[in-house]
Amino acid sequence: MEKEVILKVEGLKKYFTIDKSSKLFKPSKAILKAVDDVTFDVYKGETLGLVGESGCGKTTLGRTIIRIYHPTEGKIIFEGQDIAFLKPKELKKYRKDMHMIFQDPYASLDPRMTVREIIEEAMVNDTSLAKDDRERRVLELLEMVGLNSDHASRFPHEFSGGQRQRVGIARSLAANPKFIVCDEPISALDVSIQAQVVNLLKDLQRKLGLTYLFIAHDLSMVQYISDRVGVMYLGKMVELADTKELYANPLHPYTQALMSAIPIPDPDHEREKRRIVIEGEVPSPIDPPKGCAFCTRCPKATKRCFEEVPPYKEIVKGRFIACHLYER
Amino acid sequence: MSKLLTVNELCTSFFTKFGEVKAVDHVSFELDKGEVLAIVGESGSGKSVTSMSIMGLVAKGGKIISGEIIFEDEDLAKKSEKELSKIRGKEIAMIFQDPMTCLNPVFTIGNQMEEVLKIHQKQLSKKERHAKMVEMLEKVGLANPLERLKQYPHELSGGMRQRIMIAMSLLCNPKLLIADEPTTALDVTIQAQIVDLMRDLKDEFNTAIILITHDLGVVAGIADKVAVMYAGEIVEEAKVDDLYYHPLHPYTWGLLKALPRLDMKENELRPIPGSTPDLLLERKGCPFFDRCEYAMECCKEHRPDKFVKENGHSVKCWRYHEDFKEVE
Numbered sequence: 131m132e133k134e135v136i137l138k139v140e141g142l143k144k145y146f147t148i149d150k151s152s153k154l155f156k157p158s159k160a161i162l163k164a165v166d167d168v169t170f171d172v173y174k175g176e177t178l179g180l181v182g183e184s185g186c187g188k189t190t191l192g193r194t195i196i197r198i199y200h201p202t203e204g205k206i207i208f209e210g211q212d213i214a215f216l217k218p219k220e221l222k223k224y225r226k227d228m229h230m231i232f233q234d235p236y237a238s239l240d241p242r243m244t245v246r247e248i249i250e251e252a253m254v255n256d257t258s259l260a261k262d263d264r265e266r267r268v269l270e271l272l273e274m275v276g277l278n279s280d281h282a283s284r285f286p287h288e289f290s291g292g293q294r295q296r297v298g299i300a301r302s303l304a305a306n307p308k309f310i311v312c313d314e315p316i317s318a319l320d321v322s323i324q325a326q327v328v329n330l331l332k333d334l335q336r337k338l339g340l341t342y343l344f345i346a347h348d349l350s351m352v353q354y355i356s357d358r359v360g361v362m363y364l365g366k367m368v369e370l371a372d373t374k375e376l377y378a379n380p381l382h383p384y385t386q387a388l389m390s391a392i393p394i395p396d397p398d399h400e401r402e403k404r405r406i407v408i409e410g411e412v413p414s415p416i417d418p419p420k421g422c423a424f425c426t427r428c429p430k431a432t433k434r435c436f437e438e439v440p441p442y443k444e445i446v447k448g449r450f451i452a453c454h455l456y457e458r
Numbered sequence: 459m460s461k462l463l464t465v466n467e468l469c470t471s472f473f474t475k476f477g478e479v480k481a482v483d484h485v486s487f488e489l490d491k492g493e494v495l496a497i498v499g500e501s502g503s504g505k506s507v508t509s510m511s512i513m514g515l516v517a518k519g520g521k522i523i524s525g526e527i528i529f530e531d532e533d534l535a536k537k538s539e540k541e542l543s544k545i546r547g548k549e550i551a552m553i554f555q556d557p558m559t560c561l562n563p564v565f566t567i568g569n570q571m572e573e574v575l576k577i578h579q580k581q582l583s584k585k586e587r588h589a590k591m592v593e594m595l596e597k598v599g600l601a602n603p604l605e606r607l608k609q610y611p612h613e614l615s616g617g618m619r620q621r622i623m624i625a626m627s628l629l630c631n632p633k634l635l636i637a638d639e640p641t642t643a644l645d646v647t648i649q650a651q652i653v654d655l656m657r658d659l660k661d662e663f664n665t666a667i668i669l670i671t672h673d674l675g676v677v678a679g680i681a682d683k684v685a686v687m688y689a690g691e692i693v694e695e696a697k698v699d700d701l702y703y704h705p706l707h708p709y710t711w712g713l714l715k716a717l718p719r720l721d722m723k724e725n726e727l728r729p730i731p732g733s734t735p736d737l738l739l740e741r742k743g744c745p746f747f748d749r750c751e752y753a754m755e756c757c758k759e760h761r762p763d764k765f766v767k768e769n770g771h772s773v774k775c776w777r778y779h780e781d782f783k784e785v786e
Contacts, residue, residue, distance in 0.1 A: 184645055292733060322500060350720045393678060407650065411615050
């Protein structure tokens with residue numbers, strides 16, 4: 131059975147221009163390629179995990195997809211309609227279908243609004259519900275995310291980090307969206323609370339048939355929640371595969387190194403493990419390497435990697451990779 | 459053999475306008491030369507305040523109420539600020555979570571490193587100081603040490619800054635290094651590099667390390683002993699293998715079950731319900747009582763004693779009282 135594609139991203143680029151003027155009267159501009167030619171599909175009802183180190187462009191990609199940022203080039207096809215360059219008015223129709231859960235539950239809730247107002251605000255624009263219905267829906271949503279009706283009249287500062295993130299989730303669900311971008315929703319939370327929030331997200335997905343794009347740097351959490359996982363490096367997607375296959379058999383040298391760098395809570399395992407140490411740090415996205423983005427740190431790099439950009443293609447069904455090692 | 463550091467019944471409180479917060483509540487532990495003790499716990503569990511108390515750096519409004527901190531047969535808790543400042547940076551050094559805020563942005567790396575030597579090693583000449591700084595920077599794996607000395611903190615990446623902090627803390631060959639979440643702000647591949655570095659340095663200099671973290675994966679790879687803190691108390695302490703393979707306290711069980719793991723397929727995440735208690739409220743019983751699925755009547759009213767097994771594994775939980783029997 132062919133799975134239904136809800137979102138298709140094709141050759142998406144997001145460049146930022148940066149003022150690099152070193153002298154007052156000698157302006158110069160540099161281009162930062164935050165997302166550089168990224169292509170992938172998201173199937174309906176699945177969770178697509180997106181991992182990578184800080185600065186790899188995963189957050190920018192998420193924000194560009196739901197059009198918080200204007201894309202530089204490419205297509206974002208949501209349910210058959212390309213929304214990449216729609217004008218704000220035309221876009222409004224699609225706003226209610228896509229929502230976002232933010233990383234920092236402290237910064238993403240207005241401290242002067244009550245929880246009721248925060249959640250209701252999301253409905254005012256995107257739904258045609260009357261005041262009474264909205265209020266009823268707020269209580270319904272609070273219950274859905276494991277809070278209760280007493281919480282509605284409180285302010286964000288009265289909640290703990292985990293509870294705030296629940297409020298953030300309730301807000302994102304307010305207009306019955308189909309697709310939610312979760313941008314590091316758990317990384318600001320404590321370990322024991324992380325599991326609560328992730329399990330809540332899984333439950334909601336099952337109940338409401340949601341599709342998630344789950345952005346995180348915690349590879350073990352991504353494995354737990356995702357059906358498929360994409361690995362990003364320096365603005366590019368380097369590997370994308372089924373979660374099980376990716377974790378059992380990572381192909382790209384970067385994915386391999388990333389996997390082996392994750393500490394595992396098991397002392398024997400940690401003592402015996404041979405780590406693939408990658409030297410150095412991520413190069414600057416303003417001045418990326420000429421060939422493959424990873425060539426400066428890759429233990430398997432050849433001459434070709436420094437000269438030619440490896441194409442991103444499907445090598446086996448459902449397994450995408452951008453690496454010269456796997457070209458036939 | 460005498461211990462390098464013995465902390466005995468340490469209590470540190472903060473006095474706020476709402477009342478007294480017992481951030482560290484009767485904490486005791488010991489540390490040998492060259493040993494690594496990891497203190498793990500969630501935010502607000504008192505792990506950082508414990509380390510700040512040892513350093514004599516408790517923030518304004520806080521005070522060591524009672525207890526001893528015996529470092530090489532001298533009680534640090536009784537020392538004056540002047541005496542402490544001779545020990546700080548020389549005998550006991552510290553590295554912090556965020557290397558950006560710990561380095562002074564208006565001085566070069568060279569200036570800042572030299573300051574440590576000027577204060578603690580007055581006998582060195584300018585040349586000797588320079589040679590020592592270069593040597594240290596090489597030891598922590600930084601390329602071009604001469605150039606680094608002339609740079610300002612903003613010119614370096616997060617991983618490099620953390621290496622500088624480590625180099626700086628090791629300049630005077632400290633006997634004890636306190637590392638407060640040294641890798642939390644870093645990416646996994648950089649984190650792996652820093653953990654490897656700390657392990658090498660421990661072997662080379664025989665420095666004892668107190669590692670404060672919430673990441674049980676990092677702990678497994680480096681620690682000899684682990685202390686688990688909850689609401690200001692050490693609820694369990696053991697050798698690293700005992701703690702991971704035979705945890706005793708229900709909170710430790712919960713923590714280990716709440717972690718998604720790369721090495722296990724299809725594990726179900728079991729979150730710990732609820733959140734950490736408010737330290738402002740006076741409590742009688744076990745601090746974990748509200749969240750513990752094994753809680754008994756006596757846990758509510760009576761604070762658990764510390765029970766120590768033959769192998770030194772200690773735990774604060776009534777389940778290990780000699781009269782405790784499991785009821786079917």
